[in-house]
Amino acid sequence: MSVTEVPFPSMESSENFTKRSAGLNLKATELRLGLPGSESPEREGTNGFSAPLKGLLSGAKRGFSDAIDGGSGNWVLSGNGGSEMGSGKDGVLFSPRGGAAGNSLALSAAPNCNNQLTNMASSVVKESVPQSPKPLNEKKPQISAPAAKAQVVGWPPIRSFRKNSMASQPQKDDADAEAKSGCLYVKVSMEGAPYLRKVDLNSFSTYRELSSALEKMFSCFTISQCGAYGVSSRENLSESRLMDLLHGSEYVLTYEDKDGDWMLVGDVPWEMFTDSCKRLRIMKSSEAIGLAPRAMEKCKSRT
Amino acid sequence: MECRIRKKESPEPNILNQASPFPDEVLERVLGMVKSRKDRSSVSLVCKEWYNAERWSRRSVFIGNCYSVSPEILTRRFPNIRSVTLKGKPRFSDFNLVPANWGADIRSWLVVFADKYPLLEELRLKRMTVSDESLEFLALSFPYFKALSLLSCDGFSTDGLAAIATSCKNLTELDIQENGIDDKSGNWLSCFPESFTSLEVLNFANLPNDVNSDALEKLVSRCKSLKTLKVNRSVTLEQLQRLLVRAPQLCELGSGSFSEDDLTAQQYSEIESAFNNCKNLHTLSGLWDPAEQYLPLLYPACTNLTFFNLSYAPLDGDDLAKLLVHCPNLRRLWVVDTVEDKGLEAVGSHCPLLEELRVFPADPFEDEAIGHGVTESGFVALSRGCPRLHYVLYFCRQMTNAAVATVVQNCPDFTHFRLCIMNPGQPDYLTHEPMDEAFGAVVKTCSKLQRLAVSGLLTDLTFEYIGKYAKNLETLSVAFAGSSDWGMECVLRGCPKLRKLEIRDCPFGNAALLSGLERYESMRSLWMSDCKLTMNGCRLLAKEMPRLNVEVIKEEGCYEGPAQRVYVYRSVAGPRRDAPSFVLAHCGPHNARGSGKGSTTWSIVCTMQPYLVCYMRGYFQNL
Numbered sequence: 006m007s008v009t010e011v012p013f014p015s016m017e018s019s020e021n022f023t024k025r026s027a028g029l030n031l032k033a034t035e036l037r038l039g040l041p042g043s044e045s046p047e048r049e050g051t052n053g054f055s056a057p058l059k060g061l062l063s064g065a066k067r068g069f070s071d072a073i074d075g076g077s078g079n080w081v082l083s084g085n086g087g088s089e090m091g092s093g094k095d096g097v098l099f100s101p102r103g104g105a106a107g108n109s110l111a112l113s114a115a116p117n118c119n120n121q122l123t124n125m126a127s128s129v130v131k132e133s134v135p136q137s138p139k140p141l142n143e144k145k146p147q148i149s150a151p152a153a154k155a156q157v158v159g160w161p162p163i164r165s166f167r168k169n170s171m172a173s174q175p176q177k178d179d180a181d182a183e184a185k186s187g188c189l190y191v192k193v194s195m196e197g198a199p200y201l202r203k204v205d206l207n208s209f210s211t212y213r214e215l216s217s218a219l220e221k222m223f224s225c226f227t228i229s230q231c232g233a234y235g236v237s238s239r240e241n242l243s244e245s246r247l248m249d250l251l252h253g254s255e256y257v258l259t260y261e262d263k264d265g266d267w268m269l270v271g272d273v274p275w276e277m278f279t280d281s282c283k284r285l286r287i288m289k290s291s292e293a294i295g296l297a298p299r300a301m302e303k304c305k306s307r308t
Numbered sequence: 309m310e311c312r313i314r315k316k317e318s319p320e321p322n323i324l325n326q327a328s329p330f331p332d333e334v335l336e337r338v339l340g341m342v343k344s345r346k347d348r349s350s351v352s353l354v355c356k357e358w359y360n361a362e363r364w365s366r367r368s369v370f371i372g373n374c375y376s377v378s379p380e381i382l383t384r385r386f387p388n389i390r391s392v393t394l395k396g397k398p399r400f401s402d403f404n405l406v407p408a409n410w411g412a413d414i415r416s417w418l419v420v421f422a423d424k425y426p427l428l429e430e431l432r433l434k435r436m437t438v439s440d441e442s443l444e445f446l447a448l449s450f451p452y453f454k455a456l457s458l459l460s461c462d463g464f465s466t467d468g469l470a471a472i473a474t475s476c477k478n479l480t481e482l483d484i485q486e487n488g489i490d491d492k493s494g495n496w497l498s499c500f501p502e503s504f505t506s507l508e509v510l511n512f513a514n515l516p517n518d519v520n521s522d523a524l525e526k527l528v529s530r531c532k533s534l535k536t537l538k539v540n541r542s543v544t545l546e547q548l549q550r551l552l553v554r555a556p557q558l559c560e561l562g563s564g565s566f567s568e569d570d571l572t573a574q575q576y577s578e579i580e581s582a583f584n585n586c587k588n589l590h591t592l593s594g595l596w597d598p599a600e601q602y603l604p605l606l607y608p609a610c611t612n613l614t615f616f617n618l619s620y621a622p623l624d625g626d627d628l629a630k631l632l633v634h635c636p637n638l639r640r641l642w643v644v645d646t647v648e649d650k651g652l653e654a655v656g657s658h659c660p661l662l663e664e665l666r667v668f669p670a671d672p673f674e675d676e677a678i679g680h681g682v683t684e685s686g687f688v689a690l691s692r693g694c695p696r697l698h699y700v701l702y703f704c705r706q707m708t709n710a711a712v713a714t715v716v717q718n719c720p721d722f723t724h725f726r727l728c729i730m731n732p733g734q735p736d737y738l739t740h741e742p743m744d745e746a747f748g749a750v751v752k753t754c755s756k757l758q759r760l761a762v763s764g765l766l767t768d769l770t771f772e773y774i775g776k777y778a779k780n781l782e783t784l785s786v787a788f789a790g791s792s793d794w795g796m797e798c799v800l801r802g803c804p805k806l807r808k809l810e811i812r813d814c815p816f817g818n819a820a821l822l823s824g825l826e827r828y829e830s831m832r833s834l835w836m837s838d839c840k841l842t843m844n845g846c847r848l849l850a851k852e853m854p855r856l857n858v859e860v861i862k863e864e865g866c867y868e869g870p871a872q873r874v875y876v877y878r879s880v881a882g883p884r885r886d887a888p889s890f891v892l893a894h895c896g897p898h899n900a901r902g903s904g905k906g907s908t909t910w911s912i913v914c915t916m917q918p919y920l921v922c923y924m925r926g927y928f929q930n931l
Contacts, residue, residue: 157813161703161728163403163672165404166486167620203542
């Protein structure tokens with residue numbers, strides 16, 4: 006054995022790697038974990054706190070469709086897909102390709118490669134030396150290293166389970182104005198279901214996400230309802246079928262607002278909905294007739 | 309093969325053989341009382357008789373890396389096992405550095421166990437993949453099964469738990485912790501039959517959804533031996549009171565949510581008295597969403613508390629201080645960094661017997677939260693009040709070399725020192741120097757140090773210190789540190805007891821990897837991700853050390869160039885046969901991949917039995 010015979014990793018091969026990676030879709034493999042002030046358009050209006058759950062839930066949704074399509078048996082955490090590694094579809098978070106590429110992207114997005122991370126860190130440090138060691142209020146200078154650091158997979162080393170649990174804790178300190186939302190749990194009941202579920206409204210930012218999460222949660226009940234469709238096992242049920250069940254003629258999603266009235270979900274802007282929703286109910290559409298017009302009237306009378 | 313092992317004469321005459329004063333049965337009986345793993349390994353080396361007596365009398369086995377041995381080899385050597393502990397994926401899989409479907413599936417083990425260990429009673433798994441089918445198979449194949457513990461596992465749902473509840477008539481322990489579990493419904497609890505009363509440990513704290521509280525209450529009522537009950541967040545204070553009233557004998561309690569909008573005065577006093585009646589509590593956890601006005605409910609239960617897990621309860625320093633006044637006997641404390649330095653000062657004041665502290669960050673990804681959380685002064689204050697501290701896990705955003713040096717001076721008995729400065733590569737925030745001297749102080753002062761996790765801006769000097777002083781070090785975790793290969797070489801050369809080395813994002817390359825050629829067979833595993841390794845380096849390692857499994861988690865179609873994630877571990881089972889397509893499992897030239905056993909292993913068995921014993925001892929001890 007002689008070490009000298011081994012070709013050492015050269016800058017060249019690292020650069021090739023970088024070039025190859027550059028062709029991949031950065032956005033798709035971007036780690037989304039509660040970055041404050043992130044440029045992702047979907048997350049306007051949510052603070053860094055709820056974003057983790059939201060991003061994770063999107064992952065959870067994909068995992069669900071994977072399972073439905075008889076996927077490789079990946080499991081997702083209901084409501085939190087923190088430790089999910091998607092089977093490569095879209096690669097939102099932690100997908101094997103996305104993760105691997107995402108990781109190298111995160112660190113190679115800077116002009117330097119891994120071997121210069123230390124130098125990068127020290128150059129970052131040097132730039133922030135003039136600042137006094139009291140809490141930094143202004144944003145750090147926009148160098149690649151801090152952004153890359155924020156995007157690093159699996160850092161800080163907190164288990165996904167703990168991350169998810171902490172992300173949905175209500176905030177105790179009210180010093181920052183931005184820490185306004187913690188979790189907003191509302192109960193969800195459904196016709197014919199033996200018990201309630203709870204969802205955190207702040208973990209969604211659109212109706213679509215809410216309905217996807219609900220359909221996943223209540224799919225086990227809707228299956229028993231769908232005998233008419235001739236479906237016997239979960240594997241045969243496609244995602245679109247479930248959406249039909251929930252959004253088609255069979256069921257509608259309604260909510261009770263602060264005044265105690267029952268309204269159809271989806272009529273008012275999302276923020277207004279989360280402000281006023283006290284609990285949700287999945288009703289048979291036959292029972293929900295006449296709700297829609299009232300929702301719009303109420304909305305108008307408020308504004 | 310088994311016959312060959314037992315009957316084969318060793319080349320040199322065995323004097324002890326002739327003069328053995330004990331019949332085998334007596335020897336087995338006596339050696340059966342040796343419980344410690346290390347002792348049993350030593351016992352097995354004494355001579356052939358002791359080796360056999362040990363293997364026949366052993367009832368429990370611990371396998372730190374499920375791929376280091378095959379179920380066939382295991383069951384062949386140890387015919388009478390009742391309790392198996394298995395660990396699967398590399399630890400960095402907890403942080404999403406290992407793709408899904410990597411492996412570590414329990415299924416193939418269960419199939420062999422069903423045949424060879426029909427009397428199996430206990431199974432404890434960590435970081436393994438467990439499907440519902442496997443759980444069902446387990447429930448149906450082992451009529452005497454008693455204890456199931458799943459920690460950080462994935463692949464199963466509450467359906468699997470239902471299968472366990474339904475069919476394991478003698479179950480005493482069901483411990484489901486921090487797993488990737490698909491929670492489909494709360495009805496699995498109802499699957500415990502009415503006649504079932506043997507449960508002693510029930511932990512479902514991490515299931516996200518509601519459980520059937522009626523079923524839970526009835527279960528707790530009829531299991532009079534229940535000692536540990538850890539419920540999930542969905543269980544309310546009110547429900548908790550009903551459970552406590554039925555189980556005042558509990559020693560370990562994990563509550564659910566610790567807030568309720570409208571507790572009446574009556575309800576409050578009922579809960580208070582329920583806690584008051586739990587005289588045996590030594591462990592308390594849960595306490596999600598804690599409302600400060602309800603914390604006094606806990607005070608009567610705190611007197612004998614030795615372990616307080618508040619890591620899901622973000623309290624502030626004052627609330628923590630008020631609680632800790634009532635916990636003078638605390639040995640282990642886990643908190644969230646919302647308690648800040650003030651809270652840690654309170655720990656130092658009220659918990660002089662403290663041995664372990666873990667501080668978890670409330671906002672690990674929140675860049676701007678500098679000024680919140682804990683700092684170096686909390687660390688120092690804590691160390692002044694708790695001289696017996698020997699285990700620390702500390703997440704912070706700023707640290708100084710001087711503070712760490714002070715801490716270890718106050719607490720020189722550290723065995724586990726895990727410091728995570730959350731900003732990678734961050735220096736001493738006062739002097740702006742690297743954090744080398746901090747960890748230098750740790751390894752110089754704490755001679756008993758077994759586990760170390762480093763962070764912050766670190767040069768090779770840190771690793772020089774580690775190699776020079778950390779002679780008892782067994783586990784080392786490194787991230788974003790070091791300047792060159794020299795750092796890793798120092799560690800590999802200098803730490804004789806090193807068993808687990810996990811490295812990410814460091815400038816260590818092939819030279820460093822290959823400098824440890826002689827070490828890896830005495831280690832459990834090496835993990836290196838996002839370092840400077842290449843495929844050629846890995847191939848060379850695999851070629852030189854054919855009994856190591858060198859696995860590369862690769863990008864698709866990428867057989868050359870950088871080896872981004874490398875996992876190296878010793879194994880007597882040869883390269884694994886279940887490697888998914890994204891894992892490139894290198895083979896040395898002698899290993900026959902198809903057999904899955906590796907011809908080198910069997911050549912050892914056929915020639916020199918004592919060699920086999922030595923080799924097997926090495927890894928069974930240190931797995």
